[in-house]
Amino acid sequence: MAKNKIAPNNASKEIELKEKVFKWNFEKSVAKIRPKVERWKTNTLEIAQELYLARENLNGQIGQRKDPLADNYLEFTWADYCEAIGISKRIANDWLKVFIPSALSETGEAYLMTPEEMKALNAERLKEETDAREARIAKFLKTGKRGEGWTNADDRELNARLAVKRAKEVAETWQSSKFKVEPRRDFFAEIMTHSEDLKKFRLETDEQNAMQLKVFDSIDSYILSFKSMKERLTAAYNLSVKLKEVTNYYAELELQKMEADGEE
Known part of the structure; x- marks a missing residue:
């Protein structure tokens, strides 16, 4: 049987628990728990104060942890301290997020926010x-x-x-x-006819080639995101149509610019 799991034969204990819940009294509970809460708050503040001093001291050390024989070897760290007192560093840091030491408090007294x-x-x-x-x-x-x-x-x-x-x-x-143009010919198709020649060349810079590889990886991930082969082929076709459209569009813009500048 798993730990903390309610046993099926504990019916009498469940009845006893329900009776305690039914008989619970607000005033009596406050009178009983309030002093303990006050002590808990005092203890919590004392703990936070000591944690703060420990962290500031240990994190302020200058040295190293690799060579125990060196003069600047750090024997203890903030993580070591937390482990020694039985809490994780994350929990200790979370407590200290709400702690204000007396030196930084407007009232001159340490407190928890x-x-x-x-x-x-x-x-x-x-x-x-x-x-x-x-x-x-x-x-x-x-x-x-x-x-x-x-x-x-x-x-x-x-x-x-x-x-x-x-x-x-x-x-x-x-x-x-202003930039809506109709390509006069299929530049994309013309590029593809010379695809074998283009394979021999890299882009101008390493950065451009690296970016190109990222684009290829993204396309690959995009295509593989579809489950069926039909969906993948449809997505690949749509990409080719878009690439053709973009290539022809910007090629035409560049051609018109060259003509306007009087270039051949």
Whole structure:
């Protein structure tokens, strides 16, 4: 029988439990539990205070953990301390998220933040992080350089924005009457007639070739996302139609531009 699973023959104990629930009294429970909660809150604050001091001390150490014989060897870490007192580092860090030491408290006394205070603090931190990210991205768009404090999250946000911008530009190009053209011939078919020659050549840069491989992988994943062969063939055909349309469209635009510039 699994641990903590209610046994089928414990009917009398279940009745006893229901009786206790029925006889539970609000005032008596408050009188009994309130002092214990006060002691628990005091103990929790004391624990948080000690955890804070331990983490700041141990995380502030300068040294290494590889060579025990070296002078700068760190005997104990924050993770070691958490393990020694019987809690995980994650749980300890979660407790410390709501702890405010006396030196950083407006009242001069250490305390634990309420859920409301924690929610307000998180909202404030999120706004600060968002504002700082906006400033870094704005600077990058202006200078083309990643400034101090640039993060991986900044890269993800920037790439997402650039992708949206590019998609919008492409959509506007296709929807704009200014650029609506009818290709005078099938450039795509002409390219395919020379496909054997094209296989001999790479794109100009390693970055372009790497990007091309990513596109190929994406297409492969897209085709394999369909279960039946019929769906896969239909998707592949639709891709070929779209590729032909795009190739002819931009080839015609380039040809018209060359003619307007007086090139042959």
